[in-house]
């Protein structure tokens with residue numbers, strides 16, 4: 088079998104090889120790219136991500152007991168655990184990445200689904216494969232977590248409430264990785280709408296699907312750099328935002344405006360001031376971008392992406408040399424309407440809004456420009472907005 092096979096085919100074929108019978112169910116959960124609204128989710132703010140047509144897939148058959156047997160086909164590694172033992176563990180103290188490697192993700196999911204009067208789970212035999220690039224800021228781990236959650240749903244038959252599942256997966260991630268991440272990645276992965284971006288209000292978790300401006304495509308530019316020490320820098324940003332919110336006397340930066348921030352400028356240290364300025368201005372940009380998308384004003388949408396990048400680079404300080412080079416190369420390429428870093432930052436991916444009929448020329452020029460500037464080959468993906476996590480009815484091996 089070619090290693091290039093799509094993960095859907097990989098998991099269906101590998102299931103038959105591994106367990107000697109066809110799979111009984113197939114689930115997928117997408118990665119995501121955030122179009123605008125960065126480092127706003129944990130400030131109760133607004134984000135506008137879309138689910139990607141890159142996803143984690145699991146082929147499975149439910150079991151009569153509470154054992155989970157899983158083959159991670161991409162790693163060629165097998166693992167087994169009991170749902171009941173996952174429920175009893177303290178995920179922070181015990182379920183640590185370093186201890187059990189990849190299998191700790193499914194265990195953390197089993198823990199989070201059962202926690203606090205959650206769902207009764209049955210086990211399954213499964214095979215997992217994903218084509219979401221790892222560590223690139225495209226939510227590869229949220230995709231795996233949501234795919235495992237969807238597999239448990241197939242095996243156990245609980246009702247799937249995307250918001251509840253997203254909250255539980257966020258908890259699994261927070262406890263397991265120790266990064267105090269927001270809800271964006273899990274909620275877009277659970278609730279994405281095909282062909283649309285999703286405006287998420289990260290305070291009340293309401294969502295609205297937003298069409299991309301007509302005649303445009305979204306291109307993801309992977310710098311081939313991977314972020315290091317992202318956990319500590321991320322948690323530090325979050326703490327700085329909380330300091331600024333406290334100084335402003337508001338529950339979260341979502342509740343502040345630029346005039347209020349200017350009014351207390353003299354009392355705030357420069358770093359906290361700039362962090363808050365990013366969040367407040369970024370929240371406003373998200374809402375303006377939604378208006379631009381709904382009015383079909385692609386140029387305005389692109390300008391907001393450019394402004395978002397400048398703010399993340401100068402005020403929030405989460406860009407990197409490679410991300411800046413990718414953004415500059417994108418802006419110099421034909422058909423580019425706007426470009427910015429995407430995700431937590433420090434490495435990984437940038438995203439550009441591009442005129443659809445220029446997309447091939449854009450990719451060629453941006454790839455060459457990025458390689459010239461950085462000495463690295465990037466990889467480029469013209470993205471299609473996919474639906475959130477779900478069950479595939481067609482189990483035919485193609």
Ligand code: GLA
Nearest residue numbers: 125126268269270271430431
């Ligand atoms: C990571 C986190 C998200 C969000 C982004 C930054 O992807 O998981 O919750 O905070 O960074 O916007």
